[in-house]
Amino acid sequence: MSKEKQVLSVPPSVQGVDRNLDTSLHPEAIDVRNLSFYYGDLQVLYDISLRVPERSVTALIGPSGCGKSTFLRTLNRMNDLIDGTRCTGECLVEGQNIMSPDVDVVLLRKHVGMVFQKSTPFPKSIFDNVAYGPRVAGERTRSVLNDLVESCLRKAALWDEVSDRLHTPAMALSGGQQQRLCIARTLATAPKIILMDEPASALDPASTDRIENLIGELCANYTIVIVTHNMQQASRVSHQTAFFFKGRLIEVGPTMKIFTSPTQKQTEDYITGRFG
Amino acid sequence: MTIHFVREMEELHRGILSMCSAVEELIHDSVDGFRAGREGLAQELSLRDQDIDALDIRISEDCLKILALYHPVANDLRRVAVVMRICAELERVADLAVSIAERSACISACGSFPMPERLGQMSREALSMLHDSIDSFVEQNAELARDVCQRDEIVDSLNRELIDEVVSAIKQNASLVESGLHLFSVIRHVERVADHATNIAEEVVYLVEGALVRHRHPAG
Numbered sequence: 001m002s003k004e005k006q007v008l009s010v011p012p013s014v015q016g017v018d019r020n021l022d023t024s025l026h027p028e029a030i031d032v033r034n035l036s037f038y039y040g041d042l043q044v045l046y047d048i049s050l051r052v053p054e055r056s057v058t059a060l061i062g063p064s065g066c067g068k069s070t071f072l073r074t075l076n077r078m079n080d081l082i083d084g085t086r087c088t089g090e091c092l093v094e095g096q097n098i099m100s101p102d103v104d105v106v107l108l109r110k111h112v113g114m115v116f117q118k119s120t121p122f123p124k125s126i127f128d129n130v131a132y133g134p135r136v137a138g139e140r141t142r143s144v145l146n147d148l149v150e151s152c153l154r155k156a157a158l159w160d161e162v163s164d165r166l167h168t169p170a171m172a173l174s175g176g177q178q179q180r181l182c183i184a185r186t187l188a189t190a191p192k193i194i195l196m197d198e199p200a201s202a203l204d205p206a207s208t209d210r211i212e213n214l215i216g217e218l219c220a221n222y223t224i225v226i227v228t229h230n231m232q233q234a235s236r237v238s239h240q241t242a243f244f245f246k247g248r249l250i251e252v253g254p255t256m257k258i259f260t261s262p263t264q265k266q267t268e269d270y271i272t273g274r275f276g
Numbered sequence: 277m278t279i280h281f282v283r284e285m286e287e288l289h290r291g292i293l294s295m296c297s298a299v300e301e302l303i304h305d306s307v308d309g310f311r312a313g314r315e316g317l318a319q320e321l322s323l324r325d326q327d328i329d330a331l332d333i334r335i336s337e338d339c340l341k342i343l344a345l346y347h348p349v350a351n352d353l354r355r356v357a358v359v360m361r362i363c364a365e366l367e368r369v370a371d372l373a374v375s376i377a378e379r380s381a382c383i384s385a386c387g388s389f390p391m392p393e394r395l396g397q398m399s400r401e402a403l404s405m406l407h408d409s410i411d412s413f414v415e416q417n418a419e420l421a422r423d424v425c426q427r428d429e430i431v432d433s434l435n436r437e438l439i440d441e442v443v444s445a446i447k448q449n450a451s452l453v454e455s456g457l458h459l460f461s462v463i464r465h466v467e468r469v470a471d472h473a474t475n476i477a478e479e480v481v482y483l484v485e486g487a488l489v490r491h492r493h494p495a496g
Contacts, residue, residue, distance in 0.1 A: 231347075231349065232347055235349070259353070260349070260350065260354065260486060261485075261487075262350055267350075268351055272348070272349060272350050272352050273278075273281075
């Protein structure tokens with residue numbers, strides 16, 4: 001064994017986030033322009049403009065009620081499900097304005113998947129959870145579904161733990177496993193963008209660690225936008241961090257820069273715990 | 277931000293300020309003692325250096341504790357990182373103060389050496405740089421810190437001239453070799469004090485502006 005390998009405490013398969021990745025060279029997966037959002041008469045997002053580079057992780061941080069989750073949900077129009085909401089501005093996903101009324105929202109959510117704070121497995125088997133999306137899309141071939149389920153469970157770092165019990169209830173999995181199953185289910189619809197709303201906030205440190213490693217691996221092929229209240233998590237997993245406050249985007253920049261020398265005093269005060 | 281964190285940071289600040297004043301006093305006493313040819317100074321300074329070493333350890337441990345327990349970011353992170361580095365620079369200045377006193381004793385033991393006139397000027401400039409670098413840290417004054425960095429060239433230039441002078445004196449009178457070598461070391465030590473002051477000032481620029489300005493000196 002080489003000396004270099006002897007000192008590696010992490011298996012080479014666990015890659016984590018590449019901290020030196022220069023995402024400014026990546027084309028944008030999402031380009032939000034002057035986005036404002038209203039719940040009835042109440043404006044909750046003000047003129048947000050944000051560019052999300054392809055195949056990278058963007059963390060949205062800010063105190064409760066600052067609009068970060070609302071912003072995340074506009075990226076696949078989940079807010080459409082709430083009565084009385086409206087939106088102005090543009091949100092370009094791969095060049096197409098998804099705010100346009102003629103956008104097929106089902107197709108959009110296939111391309112822009114979402115993982116929620118609380119894991120939401122269906123009351124079905126592990127296999128059926130992952131195969132659910134492709135089946136709805138019309139896939140019926142058993143061998144194709146088998147391959148797809150295995151591939152997605154492997155990508156979600158869950159295969160080794162469940163390969164011998166694929167047809168047992170998903171609800172019997174631990175909280176961390178359920179969350180990774182939800183990620184596998186999201187991957188099964190072949191999205192290009194994955195939105196994560198505090199995906200590890202209900203998990204223990206070991207499960208959180210697995211989710212964070214998974215994010216680091218997935219971002220090689222997917223664009224990830226994550227909302228987190230955990231400042232260390234944002235600094236560990238993301239390439240770019242955006243700080244929201246009172247519905248406004250105060251500052252966005254490379255994560256290293258935001259966490260060592262932010263330019264805005266409000267950002268500094270928030271991340272150092274002086275308010276929020 | 278917890279009250280515990282605020283207290284730890286305040287305690288850290290008090291610790292580094294104590295170290296700053298102790299080191300500044302030590303190097304002043306060393307240089308003054310060298311000029312006056314005071315005997316027995318090295319031993320006294322060596323004892324005081326032990327107190328500074330203990331401060332170095334305590335402050336370093338405090339920094340590591342804060343990093344481990346509170347995961348500071350932004351300005352707080354920069355402050356802890358800068359205190360760690362300044363602490364190391366100050367500890368080396370204290371070692372140099374003792375070394376100067378030791379060399380001073382050796383020169384006295386070897387007999388006299390014609391003291392270069394500009395050694396006083398070089399010492400004053402180096403000590404003034406150290407004082408200003410500490411002031412810039414206390415006041416978080418990046419402008420003063422940049423001024424300190426620029427003055428390093430003055431001391432470097434005096435260092436070269438004084439070394440030439442010592443070499444020339446030794447060439448003319450071989451009996452001065454031993455004391456000349458000790459004086460050579462004193463000059464180098466004073467020059468190193470100015471280097472450490474510059475390093476401290478560079479840390480202050482990082483603390484205030486978040487920009488690392490180390491190794492950005494013009495070539496030549």
